[in-house]
Amino acid sequence: MMLFDSIPQKTPDPVKRRSGKVWQRWLIFGSPALLALPIAFILLRPVVARLRYVPREGDVVFQSLPHNPLVNAIKGATNSRFSHCGIVAAENGRWVVYEAYRNVERTPLLTWLARGRNDGFAVYRLREPQQHFVPATLAAVRTYLGRPYDVRYRMDDEKIYCSELIYKAYETASGQPLGKLDRFGDLRWAPFRATVERYEGGPPPLDRLMITPRRLAEAPELEPVYRFGI
Numbered sequence: 001m002m003l004f005d006s007i008p009q010k011t012p013d014p015v016k017r018r019s020g021k022v023w024q025r026w027l028i029f030g031s032p033a034l035l036a037l038p039i040a041f042i043l044l045r046p047v048v049a050r051l052r053y054v055p056r057e058g059d060v061v062f063q064s065l066p067h068n069p070l071v072n073a074i075k076g077a078t079n080s081r082f083s084h085c086g087i088v089a090a091e092n093g094r095w096v097v098y099e100a101y102r103n104v105e106r107t108p109l110l111t112w113l114a115r116g117r118n119d120g121f122a123v124y125r126l127r128e129p130q131q132h133f134v135p136a137t138l139a140a141v142r143t144y145l146g147r148p149y150d151v152r153y154r155m156d157d158e159k160i161y162c163s164e165l166i167y168k169a170y171e172t173a174s175g176q177p178l179g180k181l182d183r184f185g186d187l188r189w190a191p192f193r194a195t196v197e198r199y200e201g202g203p204p205p206l207d208r209l210m211i212t213p214r215r216l217a218e219a220p221e222l223e224p225v226y227r228f229g230i
Contacts, residue, residue, distance in 0.1 A: 046119035049228035050110055053123060055095050058134030059088040060124045060166055060222060062213055063116030064230060070151065070199065073192035078182075080214035081230055082122070085162050086112060087169070089138050100162045104144045120230030124222040136173035141165060151199045153184075153210045167211040170221075179219040184208045 062082040065071045074083045086099030088109060095109035113121050126134060150159030160168075163179075170178040185206030189196055196204045216222075 062122045073195040077187040078212045082213040104147045123226040133173045140169035140172040179215040181209045
């Protein structure tokens with residue numbers, strides 16, 4: 001008994017005890033905070049992307065709107081990432097996008113950029129030889145403000161759709177087309193027949209010519225300058 005009693009007993013190390021408590025606190029409080037960092041990064045990426053874009057008047061901006069039958073038909077029939085577009089302008093000290101949405105209207109730029117599916121957007125800019133057409137193009141766009149949106153995608157002036165607005169305004173300013181017109185019957189419209197007939201109020205207009213967001217983006221006068229999430 002004396003032999004065992006003579007062995008010195010270890011006393012708790014106060015430093016180790018404190019270290020253990022620190023680790024316990026970190027596991028309780030630190031881990032969730034660390035796990036939240038990737039989530040915060042994901043949430044902030046679209047905000048940072050919108051702030052990094054440096055707008056210029058005349059920029060043509062593209063996005064894909066949230067799913068609905070009409071948007072799905074536009075993207076599917078044209079085999080495009082884009083279903084909507086607008087043109088950037090400075091107005092009363094703020095950046096806006098002129099667009100044909102509910103009607104031809106102006107929307108704050110940051111609001112417009114945040115509207116796209118998955119926060120995605122793409123920016124195209126008139127090339128330098130065409131930059132002098134920007135003021136006249138924007139002036140022509142403003143003449144259409146208030147016109148109703150055209151869900152039938154006709155090239156008349158009574159109602160206006162998004163890519164038609166930009167196409168016609170540039171044509172007025174320059175005397176030249178911006179992108180190639182498609183014949184509706186040449187698009188991949190068949191899988192969306194029901195949607196087309198619903199909005200058309202009759203059979204698909206196979207011979208109708210139209211300018212799509214895809215063809216607008218493919219115009220050789222435009223160059224891509226910024227893209228996020230699309």
